[in-house]
Amino acid sequence: MTEQSGTGCPVHGRGGGCPVSPRAASFDPFAESFLADPAAALEWSRNEEPVFFSPELGYWVVTRYEDVKAVFRDNVTFSPSIALERVVPPSEEAMATLKRYDYAMNRTLVNEDEPAHMERRRALMAHFLPENLAAKEDMIRRLTREKVDAFVDSGRVDLVEAMLWEIPLTVALHFLGVPKEDMDALKEFSVAHTVNTWGRPSPEQQLKVADAVGRFWQYAGRVLDKMRAEPDGEGWMHFAIRKNAEMPEVVTDSYLHSMMMAIIVAGHETTSLASANAVKLLLSNPLVWERICKDPALIPNAVEECLRLEGSQMAWRRKATRDTEIAGVVIPKDAKLLIVSASANHDPRHFENGDLFDIYRDSAVEHLTFGYGSHQCMGKNFARLEMRIFIEELSRRLPHMRLVEGQTFTYLPNLAFRGPQRLLVEWDPAQNPERSDPALAGRTVSFPVGAPSSKEIARSMRVAEIGDAARGVKLIRLEDPDGLPLPAWTPGAHIDLLVGDFSRKYSLCGSPSDPGYTIAVLREQDGRGGSRFIHETLKPGTMVRIRGPKNYFRLEEQAPRHILIAGGIGITPILAMADRLKALGRDYVLHYCGRARETMAFLDRVARDHGAHTVLHVSSEGGRADLETIVKGWSPDTRIHACGPERLLDQLGLLCGDLPEGSYKCEAFTTGLDGMVHADDTAFEVDLADSELTLTVPAGRTLLETVRAAGIDVPSDCEEGLCGSCEVGVLDGAIDHRDKVLSAAERAEGKRMMACCSRAAGKKLRLAL
Ligand code: FMN
Structure with missing residues (x-):
């Protein structure tokens, strides 16, 4: 904390004053502006003060990806015990109201410490296994179709009211084995529970909310009693009731009642809100929506990307059980933490172009909307299944649907859950595709249960140009066929090119400001066939698929001095690095080694743009590089980056072995490993x-x-x-x-x-x- 505001941190203030910065002091997660875009509202924190104390809330707020994940990971140092604590302590009148209803919300899976938590989680987990979830697909689809049938000819609807609230609730009740009752009352109860636990209700609201929560508690108790009378009933709560009889010390009575109430909300509200966020996000990006309508195989990863960019679980809470540190900030024992996944999920330190909506992002699944570690959401695959079906049905039957213009989106002010309360969409029913093709309404695209595999995620691109960069090296420019903006990239990045049934990596070597991606591919005559295939089959107009870009070879561009070493086709990432260093005005030297000039790609470009900084080492001309002398040019403010054949990198690895950590970085194009497992490996x-x-x-x-x-x-x-x-x-x-x-x-x-x-x-x- 750097700037003074006069509001002292109650903890560090004791020892002479840890000032709270003005932005930390004015942090208000209930404000409309925050709820409209929590990630943007916390960008300053991610950049400048990733862990700060909010005197208003009395919580330490954690906003970067690695820190939020680390807190989730260590549920002993960071206890989940306060996950369901009321953010605002209830007034005496509200307490009296709750007492009248014998309200006694206690431990549930989400706010439980070890070792009790894992013991219960293991006992209750079976119902969430993929094979049990897959069996629910037909029911979810049937419910979705009934709802869509009801409004498909109307031309305008509030999707939250018409389907996105009710279906997840019906599905959750069915999964739990709870009889479907008064849905309006349950909606009132859920909202009251959220406001009661995570909201900041006014004194008048508190009374109303307490009354609804009390009635919800009583309702949960009545349902539980009814269910206890049916010992063979189906569904997860019946299963839990039987576990309660089998192991009462693990699945206790009080636990069942609290769980009953909490799970009705947890099981559906998060999915409802996440679905509304996802449809809103997709329709706000018409080109992306159009792609999904054309190619439903993109839906599972699009759902992950929606969960990352606009998940329904915004933040969660933990309490420090000992004095500790997060990102160098001292966190005292008993401190309360607000860990903001909605911010972490945008963190560019973890997600390249973190604010970009990219349904082809293969790391989208690493979002923290489901939490992480042993408390990760048990129902995550249920939520995925429902969201995929909603989007698949809507995109197939109403591809021409759009958001009603000018509507304002409102969010229930609370710390934890976020999704629009209404989502108005409209379309021209005369254009409904099922009017000309009635069979379309009943067609189905199914997806396997679980997280999408990154292997299935790929972006279609068109070969825009193809030419020669040297003998045996093709220069290929790829572009998006619909002009969809491509993710930005940084020097050192590569893409995976999927052609035929193989995937190969190629470093990007154009300019990051080009509209497409440029790669250079060396034909490896004795290789595995991938580069030969590329040379022989790719033509202008050929469609290919790619993944990425990703960067595992980042340029340490802040350093004032640089030595770049490229061997052969290893020039591709190094050239992009040289361009960047030139643009930044850094001191750099580029060593480019090759067998003969005619096989060395980009010699013209190197001479034109980096002539004065380049040393060519052409072995056919007797110019073999003396790596030892090159490495001797290192000084403490120098960074060495190298890419090239294995032998070159092995030698450099040895020569740079004694340099300080971080001085030398390289990227290999091959491992030299023959397969990932060896005959003499042991278990x-x-x-x-x-x-x-x-x-x-x-x-x-x-x-x-x-x-x-x-x-x-x-x-x-x-x-x-x-x-x-x-x-x-x-x-x-x-x-x-x-x-x-x-x-x-x-x-x-x-x-x-x-x-x-x-x-x-x-x-x-x-x-x-
Ligand atoms: N090969 C190239 O010809 N040009 C490149 O820019 C290039 N970049 C690569 C980047 C990375 C990170 C890796 C791991 C490999 C790279 N390769 C590059 C090697 C290719 O991926 C591939 O191994 C090569 O074309 C041989 O494939 P083949 O044996 O199927 O013919």
């Missing part, structure tokens, strides 16, 4: 600390495959040990590193490993997963 055990699981990684299987099979989401990309995206933290145990990502120092430290290829050097590893 080993892994303890997953965050998930409380122990698994055996057998010989013949990778760590990545093993943890995924146990339902743990670990992102991955190349699965060749090159990209670093499957990195996992190692808490204990010796590692057999096989990747090309970590430096010698990072390997020696032994704190991380690449799950796709590296293994245990001994019998066991303990991982931060």
